Amino acid sequence: MSVRGLGPDAGPKAGPDAKAGGDISIREVTKIYDPDGIHVVAVERCSLEIAAGEFLVVVGPSGCGKTSLLNVLAGFEDLTDGEILLDGKPIAAPGRPVEPGSDRIVVFQNGALFPWKTVLENIVYGPMVQRRRELGRARQAARNLLAQVGLEGIEGSYPAELSSGVQRRVEILRALINEPRVMLLDEPFRGLDAVAKSVMHQFLLDLFERTRLTMFFITHDLDEAIFLGDRVVVMTTRPCCPKLVLQVNLPRPRDHRALGDTRFLELKRAALEAVHEEALKAFRAGERELA
């Protein structure tokens, strides 16, 4: 399958040369929460360039502000200072109204499928509420997507009837049907056991090979980060800004053999040191606050 922009309408325009965009430029972004005058600096002067079709993975201690950054990128929250451009156009700036768009779609860490809707109804929900596509075509598109990832036959099932691994794949398809330029994933495989996780990794890597969407992926799992990413950015504890950027020079397509590569271990060592240092800071600060 040589489909770029894997999806229903991926027709002749799809091909290795097709440019669907997806360049992200995060410039000096600061995000301050100020509930009742408690000044919390979640993100401070964070700058990051993400190329179209890059798989960027962000790691950092809990509560470091990674998710705040993702929320600003998604358009769920405004920012306090700085700006973010998507393909040269601002999508976030201070004072600019927040506007989420189907060009950048979020896949959440757990169960955001509607339990009372079937798989097919869940997948077509986005295009339907946005009236971007008529029902028949949306359904056909959803069926195509399911078939392309080997999940035909579950269209009529309800989420509760599916294993958690399949549910997560459906969530990813539900995001994909909107033909986004960017996928924002916030710990999407959290809570899965080791075997299920490795299946999901392979699924996502396949999808990435085929679509080459820009990926912004948050995780705590360093193996996952290096295995999936083109670059891994280790964030500082609050306020969040890049502490260490690792270029993952492992060839693609990747499979489990990459995990035994000496370069993999070198990268992991560097990431472990950096994350651990920040985690320790965050942990100690947390304990001081409670004392």
Add this chain to the structure above:
Amino acid sequence: MSVITKRIFGEFQVRGLSHSYGGVPVLEDCTLDVPRGKLTVLVGPSGCGKTTLINILAGYETSTVGQVLLDERPVAGPGPDRLVVFQEMALFPWMTVEENVNFGCRASGMPAGEMRSRVASVLAKVGLADFRSKYPSQLSGGMQRRAELARAMVNDPKVMILDEPFRGLDAMTRSMMQEFYVGLFEEVGRTNLFVTHDLEEAVFLADRLLIMTYRPGKIREVIDVDLPRPRTFQVMATPRYNEIRQHALELLYEEASKAFAAGSQAAFDLVDGFAKAAGR
């Protein structure tokens, strides 16, 4: 805690243990050792009978087939010599940290003075000396788990049994707790049996890794985790760690395949995905 010597630590021997619920076999011919002074970690697919096995070792359930020996004596009912730290928070919310830890001690009929100094030293050990007058709800998740460890340690059990004790913690606190726990273990060298479904955690902690089969559960393989101690987080970036983890993952994958044969949708999904990934 200076009274502790290796002598008082216990060891389990489980021989040919079988157990079933309503005719459905959960454990079958399960044989394993939990050797003295070692950290034994049990991993296996969901529903493989890990918790049943623990309940039998703790004496909460009894089995008719097979033998469970603690220091060569059959286990009959629960006892303070085996303490279980559960995945759910089991601290009493209306008691302070100190009272919670005291509570475990009080049941043992220890003199008040000795009890007080012992509680103080255990709380210091888990880094909660300054938090002894707080209630569980005033603590962070990591502190709550440390308070539970303290409550289990204060009685000097012969064996500490931990059933997914760090489940539900966020990833960062979890890794901090793993390091903390492994440090505690290395300092005293108590007999520990630790159950988890997190493979990274399992390899990081273990002296011996027991991989269980899918239901009915028994021990599929014992992996000797020969990583050096004291362990620090850096060990997770070594080739040996990687090798052991990869080997264990393959075994777990095979067990997941068997679960598929038994009709589990979850396992079907896993095997299907794995086969596709591997181009089989």
